[in-house]
Amino acid sequence: MNKIQGFYNIESNGKEYLCKLRGILKRSDKRENCTVGDYVIFDEDGFITEVKPRKNLLRRPLVANIDYGVIQFAAKDPVIDYEKINILILNSLYNKINPVLIINKIDLLTKEELEEIKSNLEYLSKIDIPVFYISTYENLGIEDLKDFLKGNVTAFGGPSGVGKSSILNLLQDSKELKTGETSKRLRAGKHTTRDSKLLTLPSGGFVIDTPGFSSVDLPPTENAQELISLFPEFKTVEDCKFNNCVHINEPQCGIKNAAESGKIPKERYDFYKRCYEKSKNEIWNKYK
Ligand SMILES: Nc1nc2c(ncn2[C@@H]2O[C@H](COP(=O)(O)OP(=O)(O)OP(=O)(O)O)[C@@H](O)[C@H]2O)c(=O)[nH]1
Ligand SMILES: [Zn+2]
Incomplete structure (x- = not known):
């Protein structure tokens, strides 16, 4: 969805429609009323009449209905922080986003060091959190990651310097575009809004970059x-x-x-x- 002067770009059954929000949705005048990733109902006059309940909402950037939240760290440089990984997983679950872990820069490790990290993180697979070991320099693990992300909307987060931009660039590698597949297939018929914040994957699906961070708090649970x-x-x-x-x-x-x-x-x-x-x-x- 490119929201230009109040217009929303909606994808439905492979076609795109420009729509406006119905007055009743606009009135409470909140930025969060209708956003990228929302499933909506619109009428013949080009008005969005209803925004469907969301499974989740990311706030920076504002995107609804994310399938996966990638938590990216580097194996080295900057040093891997296990506690931060755990806290980010907890925040992800708090926000109802399925967490996935990426450890990048494995080219910097000896075989033994890599085994040690894998063994330290093995418990995550026991609780069904996927972990991908990647090197953008040596193109390791990228194909598996591409397969996993296919057709999904995935937000990427992590501390700065872990190689987020490098991975996002590789994922958008347009080699697969030649097969004639486009992102249009994603969610065809489900009336989803789209936006330039979503980077299109050649194999279908979207990725979203989120701002880097240094500190991270526990989720604000009440009890x-x-x-x-x-x-x-x-x-x-x-x-x-x-x-x-x-x-x-x-x-x-x-x-x-x-x-x-x-x-x-x-x-x-x-x-x-x-x-x-x-x-x-x-x-x-x-x-x-
Ligand atoms: N050794 C190694 N270095 C990498 C790899 N991927 C990225 N880097 C380097 O890590 C540094 C940070 O990479 P970026 O892609 O800019 O990282 P980022 O997470 O986007 O960083 P911010 O923009 O600060 O959020 C750069 O110098 C990259 O060349 C990798 O697989 N191995
Ligand atoms: Zn007990």
Whole structure:
């Protein structure tokens, strides 16, 4: 969607339509009313009459209905930060965006160093978070990533200097354009709005660059139960003795048992405990 003087560019069944917002949608006058990625209903007169509920909303840049959030780090230079990775995954789940991890610059590692990083991150595959090991310099892992992103809308985030621009450039590599496929196939018939913020992938799908960052906070949950809901793997184990168990000091805690027996990765339980303490001290007391 290129929003030019109030017009929205909508894609439907492979065709594009220029539409305006119906007065009733415009009236509350919010930038977030209708944005890139929204599914909308429009009428014959070219007015958008309804914006469908969103599965998520990214704010910088403003884009709705993202399929995946790529969290990108470098294996080296800048140094990999495991805690930051965990916190970003948590934020992604908080915002209802499926997280995916990319570790770039693996050309800078010895075989042993790469194995060490892979083993440190192995627990992520146990909780169904895909990890891609990539080198844009040596073109390693790019094809697998392209396959994965095909047909999806993916936002890329990460600290600066990890090679986001380098990967986005490679992904847009137009070699595949020759096959005559265009992005038009994406979401045909679903009336989605589009925008120049979305970079089109030759094989179908879009990627979005988000601003780099240095620090990152825990998500602003309101209580322990909301934090626990961001650890989906906790739902898969047997119940705790107490209904309102926060899995810290309670006896007969199913989560603690699962972490001890290895059913839940220990890294995840330890990370949960750190989040619990920090949220309790710095966030939740605001709500009391
Ligand atoms: N060794 C190595 N260096 C890489 C690789 N990919 C990118 N770089 C280098 O890393 C530096 C940062 O790359 P960019 O693509 O500008 O990184 P970015 O994440 O977009 O950085 P910001 O624009 O600061 O957000 C550049 O000097 C790249 O040449 C890689 O696979 N291996
Ligand atoms: Zn428990």
